[in-house]
Amino acid sequence: MQQNTIDALIAPKSHLDILSRSEVNRLQDTSQGGLHRLFRNCSLAVLNSDNKTDDGKKLLERYRSFEISVIENERGIKLKLEGAPASAFVDGRMILGINEHLFAVLRDIVYVNDEITNNKRIDLNTSEGVTDAVFHILRNAGILRATEDPRLVVCWGGHAISRGEYDYTKLVGYQAGLRGLDICTGCGPGAMKGPMKGATIGHAKQRIQSGMYLGVTEPGIIAAESPNPIVNELVIMPDIEKRLEAFLRLAHGIVVFPGGVGTAEEILYLLGILLHPDNADLPFPVIFTGPKNAAGYFELINAFIENTLGRAATHRYEILIDNPQAVAQKLKQGIAAVKAYRKQTDDAYYFNWRLKIDHEFQQPFKPTHENMHNLALHKDQPAHVLAANLRRAFSGLVAGNVKEEGITAIERYGLYEISGDQAIMDQLDQLLHAFVKEKRMKLESKHYRPCYRLIR
Secondary structure (H helix, E strand, O other): OOOOOEEEEEOOOOOOOOOOOHHHHHHHOOOOOOOHHHHHHHHHHHHHOOOOOOOHHHHHHHHHOOEEEEEOOOOEEEEEEEEEEEEEEEEEEHHHHHHHHHHHHHHHHHHHHHHHHHHOOOOOOOOHHHHHHHHHHHHOOOOOOOOOOOEEEEOOOOOOOHHHHHHHHHHHHHHHOOOOOEEOOOOHHHHHHHHHHHHHHHHHHHHOOOOOOEEEEEEEHHOOOOOOOOEEEEEEOOOOOHHHHHHHHHOOOEEEEEEEEHHHHHHHHHHHHHHHHHHOOOOOEEEEEHHHHHHHHHHHHHHOOOOOOHHHHHOOOOOEOOOHHHHHHHHHHHHHHHHHHHHOOOOOOOOOHHHOOOOHHOOOOOOOHHHHHHOOOOOOOHHHHHHHHHHHHHHHHHHHHHHHHHHHHHHHOOOEEEEEEEHHHHHHHHHHHHHHHHOOOOOOOOHHHOOOEEEO
């Protein structure tokens, strides 16, 4: 189908506006080791903001003729766009927020390549090295603000949610905004957009002009969850594991709304970290919440957690149904405890250094068919290690549902096969069946075709 497209020459309004000659060459390099494909695909996702698709492969195919290149001139750089989505423009001029996101993509891709991936001083084979990399990427993006009190709430939840659930996320965001809290999400639609939208109204009523609406994403998911237009700070982490660590290092509190396999992945990552003995006494407010009709969803999630990770895991969060004001009040109280703890222990307000994250949670997981089949899904291991392996299973399902690489692998090699203990497989089957029935897998889940097969 023919798409409405525009050719344009774009100058930066913020972020990176100058590049070295070698950086430009790497961005233009279309070889296997070059950066051009990564830069092109992430840029297309940003330009596709707020368009309703969560199939990364379809997006790339729809705009197959899209191209982007860096043009050097006497005042720095410009970006030449060919075949860009017309929705990114108004009367021929690019929307300012999309311009900012586009150059944030450029900033992060160049920085990660030069200062993280190819920097011998950062050892990504150690836990400390990975955390250092996460810190440097966030600092380079200007996200870490040393002079501000703790107030950042990370909100997780699905992009494929009902209208009622979406409206509820806005109400929670509104109550948080009234209390001066900022919002961080995965930056896409649905439960990632709603809290930001609500917070803008809360901030406006309180005459807060410096509100942060932070989106944290990664190259594998950005095409399926393009940044929503409310995001005023965008960071692209190199992979899903560093993205998840960034959420936890930045967060002063976390709210989880209803969602699908991506939200389950985030929950398991979070609980796996909090179950580590070194984090037992660390204050970290976590609230699961949704409207009245989401009560059954959280009962199912709670049962899955208890039956796989044990009751110790269920004690690390609170479930509040249909009460946005109480959610915001609990967050405010919990964040006050976080501030007191950080002050007492001389930990930074802007980056949670004391949080223990094992290298088990930091190693990038490639969801090949072999790796998915070989996951250790049994109870003969510590709960936080089981959580890490369950997290990998859900990460693979996310890839098979919406990521270009995963969708292509399913088309080529067939369904992922996931095996494990009978009891864990039964719990997993029940949860995934509910996600399909409630249309939480994909935006187009009316005709959802599973990317997995459970082996008992």
